Amino acid sequence: MTDKPKVGVYVCHCGINISATVDVETVADYALKLPNVEVARTYSYMCSDPGQVLIKNDIKEHGLNRIIVASCSPRMHEPTFRKAIQEAGLNPYYLEMANIREQCSWVHEDMEEATAKSKKLVASAVAKVRLLEALESKEVDAEPAALIIGAGIAGIQAALDIADAGFKVFLVEKTPSVGGRMAQLDKTFPTLDCSACILTPKMVDCASHPNIELLSYSEVEEIGGYIGNFDVKVRKKARYVDFDKCTGCGDCAAECRVKDRFPSEFDQGMGKRSAIYLPFPQAVPAKYTIDPESCLYLTRGKCGKGPKCQEVCKAEAINFEQEDEIVEFKVGAVIVATGFDPFDASRKPEYGYNDYPNVITGMEMERLVSASGPTGGKVKVFNGEEEIEPKEVAFIKCVGSRDASVGNEYCSRVCCMYVAKQAHLIRDKIPDANIRVYYIDVRAFGKGFEEFYDRVRRENVRYIRGNPSEIFKRGNKLVVKVEDTLTATPLEDEVDLVVLGVGLEPRADMREIMDLLRLSQSPDRFFLEAHPKLRPVDTATEGVFLAGCCQGPKDIPDTVAQAKGAASSAMIPLARGKVMISAQVAEVDEATCRGCGFCVNICPYTAIELVKINRFGHEVEVARVNEALCKGCGSCSAGCLSDSIQPKSFRDRQILPQIAALGVLK
């Protein structure tokens, strides 16, 4: 600190947000008496243009060199005021916010006490602002490429947008084909257009796009680095089929010795596939894959006299020697679009999903009604005696959603509409069926949803309010035991087919991604966005964005909208070619650091490493902060026994006087 601090204090009314509870004039008068304070003013909206001009003019006129804005949380307007004082020629880090809104006026009622507290908060800010240091932000180059994890509709859309804008995209998909959950759906609500018809062109586009490198049947193993400069390591799992030679003709699958023996993942286990398979006819890439867990040759070392697939493959693409391949590349931004898992209906044992074949989930229903599904779109059930067309069909909603007993208190947002759609499809295929839907509430909030729900009801689908307690078997029928809560009538409803409107859950394997990218979960266990309203696609890790159901249940339009949002956010560093690195990072005192490495372990951003330095002739280890990775969170500081690592602007010697001014310390 070279020059004497000259502090300006600006107390904001925030309309009546603050001034209704805090006597702002008294606070300003009080501030003027505090040491080093030259100017103290109030204004109705300090963040407005005239408010900012007020501050800027004072900086010039009175030579102020430290600014305190007593208003809202720094999360709200710290960037605004930093920019303002920088424009007036001050170092932007010579600003301190006193939060007299969220932490005072909004949480208190008594004006006298709230005013007294505001005074303390301002005094506390004055005590700190004098000790702030000038910091310089740095810029580093950003790699003009993006990594997208997951190639469902969210990943595909984000990839296409970024690639169309001219940036390289690495699209990594765990399964052999892109398409994700949307590819499994039959029709989409509320417009009833065919899911595959609108999705497959996009799938083909992303495989053929010159800017997209599609890494299917691959998994991200490691991500290091930081925004603008992520180092990515991807494992391309062995398909045992030469990707370039395979023509996708299907001769191999037709000849496989264990042909159609294994449950098809794509058909929800209702259809069968061979050990060498294409997940579904429109799969992209249209390349066959050998499942190492079901292939005779790979599990037992022999397959008859020799693997038949190899014999019949004219392209000579089968290669049992193939090994996993590691691909490494660098990207500037990452989009996580890993999707969801359907709720596992066996966790509601009262519905007998594991016991009765004619209790099926919504996802299975999608495959059953699909023309490309295991029955070719015919809805048939086996009732124990014969195969029949189900005439009595019941849907149960909120299975695994809005249900604290399974740990899912949230609404899955799509079940109301997909159940309505499936009821409509049944009506279409079985005109004389009796269809009823058991519901807790009907939430038809989206564009065209209410109209669609109305239409389905008019098609003689009965909506009965009640949450079934049990499903059991009576003769050839399933009995749904339920109370119609609108008429308070207990019912035992005999049906042929029960469809469980299962909800959406976070993926079982999401922890892998969380650990890779240091992401957090919200209470519903989906990935946590940086701000629920204003930063819905961002995460706490800069340069990492969320798209689709991995962030929370969504329908297709919302998923696509979020994917486009994530794509445009991800493109900001790519387009700028540079990223700004915050100056508020941790700093190590190498003279006192004992190199224990606690901070290295603690840092949630892997921003710290131990390096060897020469200390007066002795080689010693000390911690070093990668400023590009550090978020200034201060966790390292809390864990340091010798106080040798501290975040700039939040050093002990800066915040202890701040606390002391509150009257807490002596």
Next chain:
Amino acid sequence: MDLEQLRKTAAEVVVREDVKYLIGWKQGSYGYRVAPVFVEDASGAAELLFSPLCTANLATYLTLVEKTPLPRGQEADKRKVALLVKGCDSRAVTQLIVEHGINRDQVIVVGCPCPGVVDTEKLAEKYPEQGKPAEVEWNGENFVLLCDDKETELPRDQFLAEKCRLCRHPNPVISDITVGEPVEPWTLADDNGVEEIEGKNLEERQAYWEEQFSKCIRCYSCRNVCPLCYCQDCILDRLNPTWVNRAVNFSENTAFNIARAFHLAGRCIECGECERVCPANIPLGKLNRKMAREVRDKYGFEPGVDPEAEPFQASFKPDDPEDFIL
């Protein structure tokens, strides 16, 4: 303990070219005193001692040795240091390795399985120290005091040090060379060493520690002797900010002792040195032991047993209990 074997082994170690010196115990100048000795050549090894009087944890010297600035061009002495350790001392070495206090390849651990040491204060109380050095040896379960050509049997339950009564690792947890046969770990008493404290209510605890901490003269012996208090610039010495004021009074003494206890949470290996050296007889062992029990009961962690462990204070698991967070 075969002293000849110990001295022979030590002599073989110190003559090695890659060894700077061996840190061990030798007889002190009077009474029950035992002094540390830095053996640099084979002849020095003849002085070495390992007996129930060797209470001191020599691991503290590994980090206590000052790294004085070297003239330009002069190479630092990178030879290894050999160290005699009991079970508890070896845990200090292990914990130092875990937190990079020393490199594993910089130290040669000479393990001495330990049947337990005597509490020299209790011993001096019953058999006052004399001007000349006395000897104590292990004798089956018990100890025997050799003084004035007399052999006095010292019953184990009367003279065993408190830390040994609670010891779960009498055999060194790491060692490069072991001298003597492993000791059979003894059955631990049912108490966990902190029952007396835990039996008190909050007010009684406050009163107890108020009395104890009021005695503290802030000599920092506990800190200096502790093998795991080795920051070169202790925050308790800092002036800006001043975490602990230099005034010696109950408030500042409490701040000092509690800060030290917290810094040792999940790190203290219960060698008991702090309590042994405290001139004010503050039961620091109880304080640190209580912390260690909390860590062990809540997190199942015991420091200084696995050199590959993650440091406790710097590790986090999503299912860590957090019922103590208000």
